[in-house]
Amino acid sequence: MAVFTEVSNEEARALLRRLNLGELVALRGIEGGIENTNYFLTSDQGEFVLTLFERLTAEQLPFYLHLMKHLAHGGVPVPDPRGDKSGDILHKVCGKPAAVVSKLRGKSQLAPGPVHCAAVGAMLARMHLAGRNYDRHQPNLRGLPWWNETVPVVLPHIDASQAALLRAELAYQNHVAASSAYAALPTGPVHADLFRDNVMFDGEELTGFFDFYFAGVDTWLFDLAVCLNDWCIDLPTGAHDPERARAMLDAYQAVRPLTAAERELLPAMLRAGALRFWISRLWDFYLPREASMLKPHDPTHFERVLRGRVAQPVHAG
Ligand SMILES: Nc1ncnc2c1ncn2[C@@H]1O[C@H](COP(=O)(O)OP(=O)(O)OP(=O)(O)O)[C@@H](O)[C@H]1O
Ligand SMILES: N[C@@H](CCO)C(=O)O
Structure with a gap:
């Protein structure tokens, strides 16, 4: 508890x-x-x-x-x-x-259908727009600098094939972050952890987003990628679900259409979103903090998601 x-x-x-x-x-x-x-x-x-x-x-x-x-x-x-x-x-x-x-009304929808994914997509876009005139600034503290710091700490705990993937993906993400397309991505306050258990639904009505304690200023596309990676996959296999992803992307874009740079970098940000949670779960799993981590999340889940996104890039369509 x-x-x-x-x-x-x-x-x-x-x-x-x-x-x-x-x-x-x-x-x-x-x-x-x-x-x-x-x-x-x-x-x-x-x-x-x-x-x-x-x-x-x-x-x-x-x-x-x-x-x-x-x-x-x-x-x-x-x-x-x-x-x-x-x-x-x-x-x-x-x-x-x-x-x-x-207190928000409702409960988490842990087995979402396209209708729930559409509601999350639309509200996410509204949240991004509503955050535009927020005047405080704090970076995403679980962003690229933290990945660069934390990967060497977890590397000794994983096997050779995992280490090769982790190193290669980190190098790729550093390369993406230095690109002109990345510099063109719109940014603002993002939730950065909007998984199924951080949204309330009353039936099909979305009643709220919560648990903002990983929020920070980052690209809006990263936030959308984190959502797609959790809401629009088959959890046991990590496989992308095109129907739910379509529902989320269409609903998001009905409020705020993606820019050309965002469309170009969606596959890369889906990989970034998987990498971020693979690293944090490895860190939580192998380096647990006192009085925490009662049930650490399974790191291999996001290794699977990352391998899937690398093998079969998902585009905005
Ligand atoms: N504003 C809220 N309204 C209704 N229920 C809430 C609210 N905030 C938290 N809860 C309930 O408390 C539970 C735990 O909250 P939360 O997920 O924020 O835990 P945490 O320990 O802060 O974060 P984490 O999700 O990282 O473990 C939620 O699953 C939800 O049921
Ligand atoms: N959503 C994170 C936990 C931190 O809130 C994860 O699934 O690893």
Whole structure:
């Protein structure tokens, strides 16, 4: 269960008072999640999620929390962080940085069809456009510089064929990042981790994106590639599903058509998206951090996805 830090009812009451959110009705630890301590916090004024940040620092958090507020106020359904009397949205609970955000209705759709992929595509494009006038800047902290730092750390743990693929792909991505087509890609705040478990649905209605704690400024195309790699594949094999991918791409482009550079680099960014999560999963698997990684994700899944994207490039069509 992802409660690394216990919060007492007394602490929850004091927090609700500071945020002027009414009287405590219930406080329940949330299972699942491997990064932060999460509680459902119910008061007589509504339902909220209390997150205590176990990994992120008070320097990194304002970018994520203000981005969520900016998007929520821009009409994108994301959890809205609640402020105290002086408007601060980053709080401290049990000595940890903490946030209280609105609870989204619905549940994750873990077996999405084309209709769900279309909803994610359309909302992703709306989110990218809504982020254009966000004035804070923080790079994607799991971007190319982090891949370059982390690959040498994981290489000793993997076999020769995996190491060859990892080295070759990293070299390829450094080459892509230096190209003029890459420099022409539109950028802005991106979610960068918008997997099936970070989106809520009520039936076919998308009720929200959440877990913005890997967000950063990066190419919009990378964000779309991360989504295609999770929502539009057959999970057991990693095989690309053309029908779901078509649905996502068409819906995205109905809101914001891809540029020529984006169309050219989609196959490369799909590889980048697979590489990013292969590296992070290898890192989590072989170098687990204390009080975390209750159930590390399987790294070989993204090795499979990457091999698939290299062997059979997927184009925007
Ligand atoms: N704003 C929200 N509204 C409704 N439910 C939420 C909200 N935020 C989190 N949850 C619930 O809490 C669970 C854990 O949250 P989350 O996925 O953010 O965990 P984490 O440990 O921060 O991150 P990770 O996904 O990286 O493990 C989610 O699966 C979801 O069920
Ligand atoms: N979405 C990531 C976990 C971090 O949120 C993964 O599947 O590896």
